[in-house]
Amino acid sequence: MQFDTRLLHGRAIQRFANREILPPISQVSAYRYGSMEEFEKVFAHKSMGYAYTRIGNPTVSAFEQRINELEGGIGAVCCSSGMSAIMASIFAICESGDEIVASSGLYGGTIDLFRDLEKFGIHTVFSHEPDEEEIRSLITRRTRLIFGELISNPSLKVMDVQKVSKAAHENNIPLFVDSTTATPYIANPLSLGADVVIHSTSKYINGGGNSIGGIIVDGGKFPWDFDKYKVLSGFKKCKNMALLVRLRTDIWENLGGCMAPMNAFFSYIGLDTLSLRMERICKNAEALAKALDGIEGIEVNYLTLKDHPYHSFVESELRGYGGGILSFRAGSRERAFKIINNLKYACIASNIGDVRTLVIHPASTIYIHSDEETREAAGVYDDTVRVSVGIEDQNDLVSDFLEAIEGSK
Numbered sequence: 482m483q484f485d486t487r488l489l490h491g492r493a494i495q496r497f498a499n500r501e502i503l504p505p506i507s508q509v510s511a512y513r514y515g516s517m518e519e520f521e522k523v524f525a526h527k528s529m530g531y532a533y534t535r536i537g538n539p540t541v542s543a544f545e546q547r548i549n550e551l552e553g554g555i556g557a558v559c560c561s562s563g564m565s566a567i568m569a570s571i572f573a574i575c576e577s578g579d580e581i582v583a584s585s586g587l588y589g590g591t592i593d594l595f596r597d598l599e600k601f602g603i604h605t606v607f608s609h610e611p612d613e614e615e616i617r618s619l620i621t622r623r624t625r626l627i628f629g630e631l632i633s634n635p636s637l638k639v640m641d642v643q644k645v646s647k648a649a650h651e652n653n654i655p656l657f658v659d660s661t662t663a664t665p666y667i668a669n670p671l672s673l674g675a676d677v678v679i680h681s682t683s684k685y686i687n688g689g690g691n692s693i694g695g696i697i698v699d700g701g702k703f704p705w706d707f708d709k710y711k712v713l714s715g716f717k718k719c720k721n722m723a724l725l726v727r728l729r730t731d732i733w734e735n736l737g738g739c740m741a742p743m744n745a746f747f748s749y750i751g752l753d754t755l756s757l758r759m760e761r762i763c764k765n766a767e768a769l770a771k772a773l774d775g776i777e778g779i780e781v782n783y784l785t786l787k788d789h790p791y792h793s794f795v796e797s798e799l800r801g802y803g804g805g806i807l808s809f810r811a812g813s814r815e816r817a818f819k820i821i822n823n824l825k826y827a828c829i830a831s832n833i834g835d836v837r838t839l840v841i842h843p844a845s846t847i848y849i850h851s852d853e854e855t856r857e858a859a860g861v862y863d864d865t866v867r868v869s870v871g872i873e874d875q876n877d878l879v880s881d882f883l884e885a886i887e888g889s890k
């Protein structure tokens with residue numbers, strides 16, 4: 482089965498009780514049982530069943546299982562947001578005194594979260610490039626996690642997952658990859674060597690810009706050293722499932738960041754058209770990048786452009802696609818604002834992965850609280866415009882940008 486077919490007819494597509502084609506929305510907080518004996522078995526994990534939506538919900542499970550299949554995991558846990566997924570995945574293995582090695586150019590919220598974690602005794606060091614050598618040089622005996630994004634946004638640096646995972650594994654450390662900007666349509670980090678893949682489903686997976694959500698998918702191959710990962714030591718019996726069980730029955734459940742059933746339903750429907758949307762989005766993004774490339778005073782950043790420093794990864798890791806995000810530098814903040822304001826179709830919004838083209842000036846919004854060093858490491862300059870390309874007509878989209886740029890002189 483090819484990806485586009487697996488998306489709609491894979492193993493993970495469940496049969497529902499009343500033959501519904503889509504998962505019924507189990508919009509309840511709790512489930513009712515006929516006897517205490519029956520209910521006790523559910524709590525003791527001796528029989529399958531739902532008890533309380535924070536702990537498990539059938540609509541959410543239906544969505545989890547599909548993403549898990551598309552990423553090739555052994556199980557997945559949905560969260561209330563991408564940030565919640567990142568936090569739960571870190572708390573599942575790290576404790577006070579531990580260190581994280583993270584690649585630079587991460588999502589602004591993730592950088593802020595790592596800063597918050599300092600107060601909990603979890604220290605993060607950042608590499609400048611998502612490459613093996615630099616990451617390897619930052620590993621200490623306290624490092625418990627390597628964290629990176631497959632395609633960083635808007636800097637568009639691509640992590641060499643094959644090499645970085647090798648460096649991580651040689652040190653008995655897992656690699657967690659946030660693959661939000663790539664989506665399973667473009668890449669499967671687990672098959673490249675990552676141990677856990679995380680998505681903000683709010684973006685391309687949902688696709689319609691209608692619900693916040695996140696997911697953690699466990700590849701199930703990392704050989705946990707239970708003396709080193711003490712927070713997992715109670716889950717020794719679970720072996721390669723230890724991380725998933727720790728999440729499901731412990732930290733994720735207790736943090737309380739579950740996905741709402743309605744959001745799972747919306748994202749489930751969104752996922753149905755992932756292939757179609759990504760195909761169109763990537764085509765549009767490439768056409769727009771090519772159209773802007775070479776315009777005087779405009780410096781375009783898009784992965785499939787021939788001179789892009791990460792161009793070679795398009796074939797080796799990204800199935801030939803450049804993704805839906807491009808950015809360009811306009812020469813000055815004033816001109817960047819002018820271009821954005823001139824656009825007819827692109828919505829000014831702080832999101833990515835919508836069917837509509839979205840545009841933003843990151844320095845004055847998402848990165849407004851970051852210092853200059855952090856911003857520039859993330860590829861955000863005073864004149865950077867980020868575009869999350871949508872599925873509009875290619876020619877309309879290109880003309881809109883060309884006219885907006887022409888009118889900004």
Ligand SMILES: *Cc1c(COP(=O)(O)O)cnc(C)c1O
Pocket residue numbers: 562563564565588590591630634659661662681682683684693694695833
């Ligand atoms: C948006 C985003 C997040 C955070 O996800 P939310 O659903 O907004 O919490 C994390 N990582 C990346 C790469 C993102 O784009």
